[in-house]
Amino acid sequence: MSEITTKPLNIQWPTADASRIPFGVFTDPDLYDLEQKTLFRGPNWSFVAMEIEIPKAGDYKTTFVGDTPVIVVRDQDGKINCFVNRCAHRGATLAYDQCGNKQDFTCVYHNWRYDLGGNLKSVAFQHGVRNVGGMPKDFDMCQHNLTKARVEVYYGLAFATFSDETPPLETYLGExxxxxxxxxxxxxxxxxxxxxxxxxxxxxxxxxxxxxxxxxxxxxxxxxxxxxxxxxxxxxxxxxxxxxxxxxxxxxxxxxxxxxxxxxxxxxxxxxxxxxxxxxxxxxxxxxxxxxxxxxxxxxxxxxxxxxxxxxxxxxxxxxxxxxxxxxxxxxxxxxxxxxxxxxxxxxxxxxxxxxxxxxxxxxxxxxxxxxxxxxxxxxxxxxxxxxxxxxxxxxxxxxxxxxxxxxxxxxxxxx
Ligand code: FES
Ligand SMILES: [Fe+2]
The missing domain is CATH 3.90.380.10 (Naphthalene 1,2-dioxygenase Alpha Subunit; Chain A, domain 1)
Known part of the structure; x- marks a missing residue:
């Protein structure tokens, strides 16, 4: 579970039950930030796509988990993957369109290229120019994949979660x-x-x-x-x-x-x-x-x-x-x-x-x-x-x- 570092100081709940809701929960910017971390990056499932929005291999859409931008894409095996729409190099947004079809995602800034599973596949000028410059010899591409979310599909609805602790989707939904x-x-x-x-x-x-x-x-x-x-x-x-x-x-x-x-x-x-x-x-x-x-x-x-x-x-x-x-x-x-x-x-x-x-x-x-x-x-x-x-x-x-x-x-x- 995401670690909660601070408790917002400004929220006082008047009752132990849910019959009174302090208005500060709608206006406190610190609480908003904590929600992003604890709820949306924590052990909950967020809807990301209907399967029919991305029917073919390479079909993708851009959407959000909380306010985190994500790419949802169908890979060559038919599986739906979801990762943060942020290049692992210096953080540029990878996909700008609402939807489309791609065989890979190449960042416009320095051309780092990722496959449909979010794995880094190539780095422009990795070996420099005429063997001068380039990345260090021990640069390991496997360490620089996109930030991946787990995805489960239920009756054509794809949900994603960033937490390993989120229960299986059907359990989360309940009967x-x-x-x-x-x-x-x-x-x-x-x-x-x-x-x-x-x-x-x-x-x-x-x-x-x-x-x-x-x-x-x-x-x-x-x-x-x-x-x-x-x-x-x-x-x-x-x-x-x-x-x-x-x-x-x-x-x-x-x-x-x-x-x-x-x-x-x-x-x-x-x-x-x-x-x-x-x-x-x-x-x-x-x-x-x-x-x-x-x-x-x-x-x-x-x-x-x-x-x-x-x-x-x-x-x-x-x-x-x-x-x-x-x-x-x-x-x-x-x-x-x-x-x-x-x-x-x-x-x-x-x-x-x-x-x-x-x-x-x-x-x-x-x-x-x-x-x-x-x-x-x-x-x-x-x-x-x-x-x-x-x-x-x-x-x-x-x-x-x-x-x-x-x-x-x-x-x-x-x-x-
Ligand atoms: S920020 Fe994406 S390749 Fe540099
Ligand atoms: Fe209404």
Whole structure:
């Protein structure tokens, strides 16, 4: 495990449980640095690629583990490798493109060349010019490979870790989380598109938001207005992985008469009956899976999200950029056996998500609203008591149990 050298002095947890979160955790630059070392370079798995993003030998993408830039590449044996995107000579970035195909990686600065496994293969002018100059005779190329991460693939999802102590990926996920991934990746998938958005907030504020099923009916008026996702529907929250993983789920069309009555009485956000969509095909959908679940958001600690919002399927990877900035990468996908009509419907439903999404726009915004509000309030704390103070499964989504779970896992893994 990564050695923790210092404990941040400015973070005081008001309670032993996860019902109070000091605002300083979102603003302390020392804590941010410690997270990079302890969480992202420590014994956790970080999502790095879908296998179908790099199908052929030499296909690669550049991405991040925490804020560490990495290259993820498929080698000649079909294996996926991941290493830090930093030349072992003097530290230059090796690959600049978001993706591509290469037989090796050659640094632009002095042409040190690495194979697809990250091993140093040649050094320009190693023997000097006309036997003058060059590297010392005992220079050992094997000592200058790229910094490698371990990679494991589960149902087409590649995860990487820099720690030898990280348990096998399937153990890390646990049975219930692994089963949910298998449910979505039950047959060959097809990429629909990808993009990213900058969030002007600490990365943990977005992870809180993802795990916060309580806000969906309140912040997202599009959901409630068009009856896509309301808290009166059958649903719940699964919390696992020491609190760090979660699934919140619901079934559209299961609103009880009582639930609808509550909404009309204004106890949930009331319906605005005179709003209609000029083009209702925007939200036309079909039942994606036999279990009847129409919405499912899964998070795997620390920063991986798998989304099913009706027929909009996506992976989200959150990349911390600095203490008050992050970048959210989205990969939209469907299935290879989708009909042309299903393909079109998935694309239309993609308007719900992303930086300008009819629903997701508010999630991109709300973290910054918090970041602005807490900047000088770091001695005060957030309150997390909806659904009790415990970290456990919930039969209702009117709960902050999964958010508490995140903090329970965070404190345990950070040792603070
Ligand atoms: S920094 Fe890469 S070869 Fe010199
Ligand atoms: Fe949201």
């Amino acid at each position: 219930r989380m692994a089963k949910h991934i298998a449910r979505v990746f039950n047959r060959p998938v097809k990429l629909l598109g990808s993009y990213s958005q900058v969030l002007h907030s600490n990365w943990k504020l977005y992870m809180e938001n993802v795990k916060d099923s309580y806000h969906a009916s309140l912040l997202h008026t599009f959901f409630t207005t068009f009856k896509l996702n309301r808290l009166s529907m059958e649903g719940g929250v699964v919390v696992d992985g020491g609190g760090g993983h979660h699934i919140s789920w619901s079934k559209r069309g299961t609103d009880s008469a009582a639930g609808t009555a509550y909404e009309k009485a204004g106890e949930l956000r009331s319906l605005v009956d005179d709003f209609t969509l000029a083009d209702p095909t925007l939200i036309k959908s079909w039942l994606e899976y036999d279990d009847g679940i129409t919405h499912a958001i899964q998070s795997i600690f620390p920063t991986f999200v798998l989304q099913q919002i009706q027929n909009s399927l996506a992976i989200r990877l959150l990349v911390p950029r600095s203490v008050d900035k992050s970048e959210l990468f989205w990969i939209n996908f469907g299935y290879e056996d989708d009909t042309p009509e299903q393909y079109d419907m998935r694309l239309r439903q993609s308007n719900l998500i992303g930086p300008a999404g009819l629903v997701s726009l508010e999630d991109g915004m709300i973290g910054n609203f918090i970041q602005r509000g807490i900047q000088r309030e770091t001695d005060d704390s957030a309150v997390l008591e909806m659904g009790g103070r415990a970290v456990e499964d919930q039969q209702s989504r009117v709960s902050e149990a999964a958010v508490r779970g995140f903090w329970q896992a965070y404190r345990a893994r950070m040792g603070i």
